[in-house]
Amino acid sequence: MRTKFLVALFAVFCLWSCQDWGEMDPPAGNQQKPTLKELASYTFDDLGSDVSIGVYQGGKAPKLVVDKQLEVVLELDGGYVSYSNPLQFYTLQEAASLTGWVKLNESDEDTPIFCFSDETGSKKLMFTANSDLYYNEEKLNTNSLLLTAGEWHWFSVAVKPDSYAIYIDGVAVDGTITNDESVATVSRAVASGEVMNFMTEASKLYFGYGSKEKPVKMWIDEVSVYKNLITDKEIAKPELPEIGEGGDSGDGDNPGNENIYVLGAPDCSTGWWSEFSPIMKADGDCIFHHRFVNHTNGLNAWNNWVLGISNGKLPNEEGYQEYAIVRADNWGWLNGNGDNTIDKSGYPLSNTYDLTNGWTLFCQEMEGAVVDLTVQRKGSTLTMNADIVTKSKLNWTYSWTYGAIPNGELGVFLTVDGSYLEIDLEEAYVGNTYSQGYNMVGSQDNSTGWWGAHSSKVLMEGDGKVVYQLYNHTSKTNIWNSYVFILTTGTHPTESGYNGATDELLILRADPYGWGAIYDEGAITVIDGMDVEKADGALVTVSFTRKGTEIAYSASFDYNGTIITPYTYIASNFPDNQEKWAVFFTVDNCWLDIISVVTYPFIANIK
Structure with a gap:
């Protein structure tokens, strides 16, 4: 992902600008019109080093695919990405604006396209596939338009201190921008300027995140974030090449020919x-x-x-x-x-x-x-x-x-x-699948200590994917008193000849920590962190994928409808000469109730 931060061009600022970080546009009355500035451009040529990724329960890790019309695009299928908010620390006089492409696999009015959020996630501004703006779960707009599936749509959103405007494919849905200066529709929720101010206070900008339920599959590309008010030029839908001129995936209901x-x-x-x-x-x-x-x-x-x-x-x-x-x-x-x-x-x-x-x-x-x-x-x-x-x-x-x-x-x-x-x-x-209470690991009083019990192994060969669902029960004494995920060379601790020093490739705790022969601390991306209280009794979905030397781990905790993703682990150092591998769990003053274990038998056929 190529992210272009114009404000980061420090040398240019020093030579050509008299305004500092946190600059404010000249006040009204001095005959100077606020200047439109593109602060960030997300073209998704690659994900970039500053990205954080996560998944909803049952979702998949975000990835880049080739689209027939827009070439390389971001695919989100129950996953999401976040970046540092490019609007943060700015003082806006006129507006904050966003434009970009989005395509849905199926129509769904609750699917979030972008979301500004504070560090805790308690305050959010979210734009959905129904062309709705929500601020802390309050819908701001009056008119909506559900995006049709299977085709690219160009969205344009502007928020002023006292009003807003939403355009889809260059046509106004709610509110309009006239004479490049004003937004016509006034919302009770934005009249105080709180929403626009929040857009500069929020620490994160998410794509594909913000709803309580897993969103539908979608693709996003060429999103721009602007300081001040967009014009007809930015609002107009750019011309797309005809379908068939280019790549072969990310197209409508089809996830891509390679799949x-x-x-x-x-x-x-x-x-x-x-x-x-x-x-x-x-x-x-x-x-x-x-x-x-x-x-x-x-x-x-x-x-x-x-x-x-x-x-x-x-x-x-x-x-x-x-x-x-x-x-x-x-x-x-x-x-x-x-x-x-x-x-x-x-x-x-x-x-x-x-x-x-x-x-x-x-x-x-x-x-x-x-x-x-x-x-x-x-x-x-x-x-x-x-x-x-x-x-x-x-x-x-x-x-x-x-x-x-x-x-x-x-x-x-x-x-x-x-x-x-x-x-x-x-x-x-x-x-x-297993009934609750049938496939348990560890004593139900949380007395089973470290390495005291193990689940049975799932043995794989070559490329593959394993997904578990389990109820996690913890003593809550320490942050690490939850399940521990283990990847080996195909062996299991109960088997004769097991040698932890040579057999254990990767050990990952439920909290963001691990070790093992191929463990890489830099492969961890912290999303929500670990919450001991919400980990106890939570339904956890754990996913692990191996494709060649690439491996990916993620886990989502569902605690009374609240989804928490502590972290993800993505690396490219699985031994290329190691065909067999196995995964299983152990405990540490906790116990597990595994209710399903599934594998994806055709992953090896996907290159």
């Missing part, structure tokens, strides 16, 4: 039962997840995605046993019997469309629909749930339950019929 597995021919010519996705397998109580874009020839309701559930084998493998087939159109069967077993109540499409209206609209809406599919087995009960965002952004759900699924290995795969799918490999995961 996509295409199942079926793109002309929808692949017939029934002739092509299958890679299968995901698990034993016991387990969960499977896919996210994909559905494409259909539109001829019949069944020419869409199809889910297959088996004994862990694909139809073209010896020993294949079919447990269930579920079509996208509320039809399915069990154990190879083609009689429909899906009850109509399983498909409440939306408030504006249901099955009694026929399937014509269904066929139209499923072209380009984004499907978030989860299959889960608990005991002998199998449940399927599909959350679908259709072509015109209708929200449909499709659920099905079967109460007699066999024990043993379970397999989940996808197939097509006059359709094709774009499967997001980064969203495909499989793993085990």
